[in-house]
Amino acid sequence: EAQVTQNPRYLITVTGKKLTVTCSQNMNHEYMSWYRQDPGLGLRQIYYSMNVEVTDKGDVPEGYKVSRKEKRNFPLILESPSPNQTSLYFCASSRTGGYEKLFFGSGTQLSVL
Amino acid sequence: SQQGEEDPQALSIQEGENATMNCSYKTSINNLQWYRQNSGRGLVHLILIRSNEREKHSGRLRVTLDISKKSSSLLITASRAADTASYFCATDLGGNQFYFGTGTSLTVIP
Numbered sequence: 001e002a003q004v005t006q007n008p009r010y011l012i013t014v015t016g017k018k019l020t021v022t023c024s025q026n027m028n029h030e031y032m033s034w035y036r037q038d039p040g041l042g043l044r045q046i047y048y049s050m051n052v053e054v055t056d057k058g059d060v061p062e063g064y065k066v067s068r069k070e071k072r073n074f075p076l077i078l079e080s081p082s083p084n085q086t087s088l089y090f091c092a093s094s095r096t097g098g099y100e101k102l103f104f105g106s107g108t109q110l111s112v113l
Numbered sequence: 114s115q116q117g118e119e120d121p122q123a124l125s126i127q128e129g130e131n132a133t134m135n136c137s138y139k140t141s142i143n144n145l146q147w148y149r150q151n152s153g154r155g156l157v158h159l160i161l162i163r164s165n166e167r168e169k170h171s172g173r174l175r176v177t178l179d180i181s182k183k184s185s186s187l188l189i190t191a192s193r194a195a196d197t198a199s200y201f202c203a204t205d206l207g208g209n210q211f212y213f214g215t216g217t218s219l220t221v222i223p
Binding site: 050 | 143144146148153154155156157158161201203205206207208209210211212213214215216
């Protein structure tokens with residue numbers, strides 16, 4: 001089954017404790033991206049990647065890192081989480097980027113205390 | 114931000130009625146997409162309309178695009194309780210960034 005898998009589904013952590021949210025797709029998609037969703041603000045793009053070793057900043061990249069060492073994986077790294085990063089995070093992929101539909105993961109609800 | 118805006122923010126209708134929601138955006142686009150989100154879950158793609166198209170249908174969905182007004186509308190005909198969800202438009206400006214609106218929350222009352 002074609003899917004984007006995110007883990008974990010829920011995560012509670014404390015300020016400053018490094019964490020990684022994993023994202024994997026099994027569709028051989030070139031394009032992958034991360035979004036955060038906050039009430040009243042819709043989805044905002046954090047980072048995106050057009051292919052292996054190619055990553056670019058989205059609208060709200062501060063405080064986040066990503067890597068794309070393999071085509072299928074695109075982890076989101078918070079080196080030193082802060083409470084304002086409490087949010088619902090989504091990973092998404094598409095075959096070639098902006099010209100195609102996005103496939104979304106189920107989301108990761110992150111709470112930073 | 115290039116973010117789109119959906120209107121209305123919330124919509125409540127009876128089952129069987131049609132639901133119309135609108136999306137306005139700020140700059141020229143390459144294409145516009147509509148997505149659906151069930152409470153807190155991942156978004157699901159509904160329909161994509163390219164900048165050179167004016168109308169597109171998919172089942173009970175009808176999407177229109179007015180480039181001159183920088184707006185799009187999503188019509189769901191003969192709504193069902195299962196259509197209860199949030200609906201988002203997303204614009205692609207020709208690069209590789211997607212800009213999502215703030216969403217319309219649709220409630221269909223059985």
